[in-house]
Amino acid sequence: MADWVILVDSPKDFPNADTPHKVITTRDYLARSSLFQGTRPKIVNLARSFAYQSRGYYCSLLAEARGHRIIPSTETMIDLGARQLYAQALPELDDSLAKSLAAAADKTVPTRILAYFGVVTDHRFDRFGRLLFDWFRCPVLEVTIDNGDRPQIRRLASVPVTRLSAAELRLFHEALHDHTRREWRSKKDRAPPRYSFAVLYDPKEALPPSSRATIKHWSR
Template sequence: MSDWVILATTLASFDHAATAHKVLTTRDYLARPELFRGARPNIINLSRSYSYQSRGYYASLLAAARGQRVIPSVETIIDLSARKLYENAIPELEDALNKAISAGPDEAAPARLRVFFGTSADPRFERFCRLLFDWFRAPALEVTIKPGSWSSIPRIALLPLGKFDGADKEVFYAAMARYTARQWKDAKSRAPARFSFATLVDPSEEMPPSTIDSLKHWARIAARMGVSVEPITRKDLPRLANFDALFIRETTSISNHTYRFARRAQQEGMPVIDDPVSMIRCTNKVYLDELMAANGIPVPPTVMLIGPEDFQRAADQLGFPMVLKVPDSSFSRGVSKVGSMEELRKLAGAWLADSEVLIAQAYMPTSFDWRIGVLGGKPLFAVQYLMAKKHWQIVKHDTGGKPLEGGFKPFTLAQVPPLVLDTGLRAARSIGDGFYGVDLKETDDGVFVIEVNDNPNLEHGVEDAAEKDEVWTRLTNWFIERIEG
């Protein structure tokens, strides 16, 4: 059976020569659910109407209930039913629209722009159309444009197939062919994969949480479990819904595209690591400190710094040296040790110019940090990260060249001290049900949580060195269980 199914109000309304995919009437799709029982086709809903309680509306609604990907989703249909429901997207879209107009030739923008699968016949609006498709994943959209010194967008609407003219149909069918090409599928595969997972990567990232080689190792294991794994980049957001799950393997931030990918995956009902809530919680150390304290999980003594008036209080409670942190720092960046009030005033004063809140913590010198990997509330791996040579952190950045990392020592889960393992599990479970890396310090005074990472390192030969391929098998099963559930 084809991976794609096209829904049309009548078979006569669709050019069957324009696609190799199965074309079905909306009525048959609604009335005959047994046609796709046990299958997960991707549905393109080209009904004559998407109005509330129409057949087109119910086609998208029931596709979701049947566990099938559908474009447009019922959420998109509802969002575009009234301007007040999509007005939060207008500022970003109008900005992209006006940039396209100003960068192109000196000619007026059209009064109406028709967008098919994130493309249009006018190359000036290529980036705008992709952004529009990012916001509203629909086969065909019509954007009403009000010209002026700043062109505005009074209306965005779904465009049914019946409203196309001859030229529109040619552009539309070409765009649909590109969209449904399924280029990610391995043509050499002996048997089709049950599921397709996307892994979001940045090939140029200096210190990614997983290297491409590690992801290739995972792909080989996943393939034996009926799963295909494909790396995607930030340009592939329009294709995201073609996959069944998303594994983000870039350093995450709620202020960049990684958060948008996580939100889109969640909106599509896809299992995703990292999920948006975990990203929000884990990427801010102020929140983590409050959350750990609220759950009775030990953390180093901490003082929040909101202004210079807090410096003396930090010195009195923590003493020197102390550790100063920017709330959304990662990979040891934005984390520094200060040894005196003078150093504290100088560094904190500079950092407060960019972040209105900092945290200071008691310095706890150790020769290593524990990292407990937790997946779905259960321990996944354990490793000790050793401090970089002649440095107090596991990564030394100010080397004048590449960052210097300490070594590592893998442990089976059975070898981990029970208090370390239990504390790591409690910390991760307070965040959610995803994949987390809990950093802990084991001292004479007890075990303390330093950080909970939402996209922890997972490198073949490091984090999986003790538990071997069981790590990758359990990761794959985490996604499969949620897809099938």
């Protein structure tokens, strides 16, 4: 476990005493090019912001340039920055969410799911959590769910550890411990879809060839 490194904006965000891994600040990682020279550390970026051109973003960008292994990657940060960028993942994730509920005795739909390295506290959604982490390798992800005719994901967002409650932080520590005991596995490459499907729709048409329900079905 000695080759894991935690990046934080401030030492108080995730004290070194709380983890067996080396904790360094994002400022030091950016400024000290000699750090970890000749090695390939595995890095968990816990910066407070992953926004484009933030310090957290530049740490992941620099890690990739140095050949270090880091989560989240800049690609994941950018994808999570806007719904239209992570929209390609939603059909598969929505389907997994629906299947998890269909297979469970309890059909209650949560409005929010927190995933820590893909681990969720509601075991009905264990498979969903693993799929989510396979799409977006992020330490903490918040999933906001709309409960309509068919539950659908309204929003995906990374959550800084500084915003976690005491109970959530304990769960994060457990998930971090388990994650860093495993071998590093790169994100699976996903083939882009071979085809795109478009439907022209005029809400004012008197006799539309397709109903609103049909178009909603195709939009999945």
